[in-house]
Amino acid sequence: MSADRALSDSLVLRLNPSREADLVVTLFDREAGKIDAWARSGRKRSKRFGGRLELFQRGAARVRAGRGGLPSLTAFERTESLAPRDVDWPRLCLASYIAELAAVAAQPAQSDGALFDWAVDALRLCDRTRGLNLAALLVDLSFLRAIGGLPALATCMTCGGPTLRGASWPDATEGLVCGDCATPTLTDAHMEQLLRLLRSLPEAAGQELPRRAGVQLRTRADRLLADVLPRPLRTRAALQEALGGV
């Protein structure tokens, strides 16, 4: 019998029912990358899984190589739940969207600490912020940053100077322009606020951004996401509906 493999820091991204009581679990492990594993009787409460396997759990997992097919999940010990504590529909939609983004971007057998940390911070954002539209925008921009798909925002692409004050973002695929090089298309304060929030997602609790500024930034994020995602995400349509347009 093959030995168990220990995964020390994994997130549960997807749970797909299989047969009567089983689950196919998609895990994203900080070191081992994305792993699909078969959890026998995973839909029932079990000591092996510390109760019931649930989405957005973070914990230590054990998997065992199967013969031919998927590896088996033999144990899961939860260290924390990153599910929204306020269980309302828009928050669940945002958390599911984050999980799908992570599942699309994570690769099997590939460690990706930046993406893993992004997923953890982004899931925490579902709980902490009041304005979910801003949370969704920050989720998208920070996701793009984690996978290397966001232009450099710290310096002006024209003069190389700092962009924090008076910055504008004329074209999604190019960087920011400072207030000396172009007339800002957004007010200084809004872009400055966004850049500060992006620097530290956990501090984005309870912040708001004026709707007009959010809409302009949203079009930039959408353009960049369309370039990097292989297909439209199912959870995104649900999120858009729940938030009345993201």
Ligand SMILES: [Zn+2]
């Ligand atoms: Zn400049």
